[in-house]
Amino acid sequence: MDRETIDTPRAPITSTFHGVAVTEDYRWLEDAASDQVRAWTTAQNERTRAFLGATPSYGAVRQRVEEIVRARSVAWGEWRSGVRRGGSAYFVLKREPPKQQPFLVALTDLSDLGGAVTLLDPNTIDVTGETAIDWFVPSPDGRFVAVSLSSHGTEDGTLHLIDVGSREAVDVRIPRVNAGTMGGSLAWARDGSGFWYTRGPAPGERADDELHFFQEIWHHQMGQPLDRDRRDQPRPLAEPKIAEHNLDSSADGAWVMDRVEKGDGGDWQVFLRAQDGGDWWQVADIDDECVDAAFGGDSLYLLARAGSPRGRVLRLRLAQGVTAAQARVIVPESKVAIEAVTATAARVWVLDIDGGPSGLRVCDLDGGDLRSIEVPPVSAIEGLSAVGDDEVVYALESFTMPRVWWSGVEKSVPRPTALTDETPFDLSHYEVWRDVAVSLDGTQVPMTLVSAADIPRDGPVPTILYGYGGYGISLKPSFDPTWLPWLEQGAVLAVANIRGGGEYGEEWHERGSLTSKQHVFDDFAACARRLVQSGVTSATKLALKGGSNGGLLMGAVLTQHPELARVVVALVPVMDMLRVELHPNGAFNVTEYGSVNDPAQFEALYAYSPYHNVEDGIAYPATLLTAGEYDPRVDAYHAKKMAARLQEATTGPEPVLLRVKATGHGIGEPLDETAAELTDLYAFIFDRLAVEYRPPDRRPS
Secondary structure, three states: OOOOOOOOOOOOEEEEEOOEEEEEOOHHHHOOOOHHHHHHHHHHHHHHHHHHHOOOOHHHHHHHHHHHHOOOOEEEOOOOOOEEEEOOEEEEEEEOOOOOOOEEEEEOOOOOOOOOEEEEOHHHHOOOOOEEEEEEEEOOOOOEEEEEEEEOOOOOEEEEEEEOOOOEEEEEEEEEEEEHHHEOOEEEOOOOOEEEEEEOOOOOOOOOEOOEOOOEEEEEEOOOOHHHOEEOOOOOOOOHHHEEEEEEEOOOOOEEEEEEEEOOOOOEEEEEEEOOOOOOEEEEOHHHOEEEEEEEOOEEEEEEOOOOOOOEEEEEEOOOOOOHHHOEEEEOOOOOEEEEEEEOOOEEEEEEEOOOOEEEEEEEOOOOOOEEEOOOOOEEEEEEEEOOOOEEEEEEEEOOOOOEEEEEEOOOOOEEEEEEOEOOOOOOOEEEEEEEEEOOOOOEEEEEEEEEOOOOOOOOOOEEEEOOOOOOOOOOOOOOHHHHHHHOOOOEEEEEOOEOEOOOOHHHHHOOOHHHOHHHHHHHHHHHHHHHHOOOOOHHHEEEEEEOHHHHHHHHHHHHOOOOOOEEEEEOOOOOOOOHHHOOOHHHHHHHHOOOOOHHHHHHHHHHOHHHHOOOOOOOOEEEEEEEOOOOOOOOHHHHHHHHHHHHHOOOOOOEEEEEEOOOOOOOOOHHHHHHHHHHHHHHHHHHOOOOOOOOOOOOO
């Protein structure tokens, strides 16, 4: 493939950081609105389309991906909203291909779907499939439900209020309640007469004084015009300009809570206020390390990591002015990390994680009668939450078992509900096993492997190694039929539980953040080498894949170890670590990555920044980079600049392709784009790994 077919001008610009001069050639690609950048991007897309369309397996892969993505199936409960309750009704998102987007459903019985009613369907609002539900919150009495809707992957959400009885929009529409990394949230008053909600700045607004926050908390009274809304903001916030607010209200309607994260690095403050009046007060500050909190009965339950990096649960009896210092431990730290906590009027539920797979424990309100709930091996629990005074729900799934929502009431044994994902694809015959790699500093790094039972264990077979490694986000087992086009070829999927995630608690996260970020890349490289050394695969049959922060991982491993794999796929990646913080969402990432304004952090950032560490004269592996023009989380210029630099530098025969989509980060993406992108990714990997794609029979597998 001719690397010189697209003219990419070099325009050197030098910046100086702490006495270090850094020169780059492609900063001009940051201006997405310029005609030159648009023309260049179009040319790159056309080049990518021509290459992928000509691969031998493209047509067959596209057919299989379309079959899987558009298969008539049902999935309940998106990760952002889960299952919620208002009055006697439950509210949940339902995904039902071939509809492009999930839609909001209400039902009165989790064990019987016969009375389910569709309340809001974005597929009927926007036939293009570009409008998505960001989140929803029903009122305590179930009369209304507040829904955030955004379009084109922007995550720029507008709040709509729906009357559940009539299914009609009522009251006002409120703009900017949701935005990218900041997200958005809402807490209702006990009688449904109003609510507290998040609001982002209007275009052109700046957070330039202590009273003007980037994301604010406002209060709306039902029936009043929007201009009567009032700001109701807790103070003092650690970093007002990067505050991310998470609102909730107690089941009895007495209290409102705001959990405030300082950027995206895992630093939290907790504030409370009485619904009936009074001011917000601070319950926990950053040093308390209260990373989760849940109302239950007359108490607030805190997941605290101060002095206990794997976490412990505290009980704080609610009263005006109480603080975390007055709380007492009811579940102490143990050998496994606590990921989340929730509570009802009589029980406390503790979600554990041990290297990736989940565990679940339950106890009484003082920590007595602590016992484990049976969970299948190598499985995951998501969406653990209280629905009402006496019931909790959670979703259980694994690599081979579809998601099922479970319900636990009082002291009864949890049981599955009717919210069971339906799929024509059976993955139960695939095998799942765990392995461990040893990183550069001796740290043991687990990973999970999935494959058909009859593949040769002494390999080498084609393998995809997937990773993320950041923000304390854990890669847990998940049921995902979109891996089938790969697994059906007798190939292996490997998922690496590297540092930077939360698989072993906060210490595991911290050892992969800020100036310790290099551990993430070392861990992933160790997993790749383990796959080769154990005979599962070889470097020529290995593909690496990751997105967003995982795309940064791909870029760092690509530049540090270009010999490690034959193929690298970096989805919506962060690639320029010296300029990322200058752009709107980048400021939120400083708590995770660090800032160039700090000399030690600059040194670390510059040492691994993928864009700045591409070297001329290196034969880089086949690389596919993607970007979203409307991405609110990672600017598209990262992938564009990296593509330009790699195309200039590489001396090998492997292509460097750029795929820019007219959507966002991938959240709220329509089914059409999901199918198109998956087709391109698989066609690229099959072609570059020389896998002769064999279409399965047309029966679901």
